[in-house]
Amino acid sequence: MNTVGDKFPQFKVQACNGLTNDDLTTYSNESFDGKWKVFFFYPKDFTFVCPTEIVEFSKNAEEFEDRDAIVVGGSADNEFCHMAWRNSHEDLRDLKIPLIAAPKLAHDLGILDPEESVCLRATFIVDPNDVIQYAAVNNLSVGRNVKEIIRILDAIQSDELCPCNWNKGDATLNV
């Protein structure tokens, strides 16, 4: 499985952004250029744990937006399956985040369950340079805590960028 410090794999995926064929689109690495990305993967459409956490991510879409981050959900199901699920499930109709069809990406990330070929419940935070800064995977039956993901994103982004943070003797001050 890819981990912290690895370059996020190259991908080109079909995505479902709404309830009709017009809401289908294609994303690749370039689509999110210069942004932070939170990718979360789940095993299957039409299951029970999945919608709760997807809805939770969607509810917090603005929190992520404030942090210059795009949230993307994905599984190994295809985009039409995502669309059908969203149409059939009341809570998923108004999602603010895209669901991607990611069997190849999941394979490249090393997060496919070897028995079932479904995505593990993996989460990645990827920085604007496409480098993974956080990687975690839950047991298939354990949903994610979105507040915790936001806390981690905050911690990663809270770099002390101010020169005031330089300590005596740091190379930068000795030029």
Next chain:
Amino acid sequence: MEKIIELLTALPTEAKDLRINLKRVLEGESLDSEQTWGTALASAYYIRHPELTAAVLADAKSAGVNPATLEDARGAASIMGMNTIYYRFRHLMNTEAYNQRPANLRMMRMQQVATTKVNFELFSIGPAALAGCEMCLKAHEAAVKKDGMNEDNVHDAVRIAAILHGVAVALDSI
């Protein structure tokens, strides 16, 4: 410089020195127009005198200053509003207990500049001087010099901040 001159004419004769200083410094000495107005605006925001800020902003716009410079001046002033308090605390305490703790404060704006890193740093110099923190000032001075600026540039940036501070005091004393 129309709006600023309007303000300055309202100043009492006691503040004549400031009037002359401000006009001279805003005409630009070692800094180019973007750097001069960006520095002036960031300092004005930091000083928080609404009339003065409005005049500097209006004149910067009529001087044709790039909107990105106006944005960075605002960005630098607001981040410095936070950082001069926090880091001055750390510098004044100067104990391992605080030096070792991560600040845990977002300051992404310092990385996502609209103009250039060195100009953003330059706009931070005025606020650092106004805050009166020795280490903040030394750190920001070192940062702009590392990126190719010289002592004349820093000196003029601090003169702009100092004069504007004097003008704000004078305006409030009318």
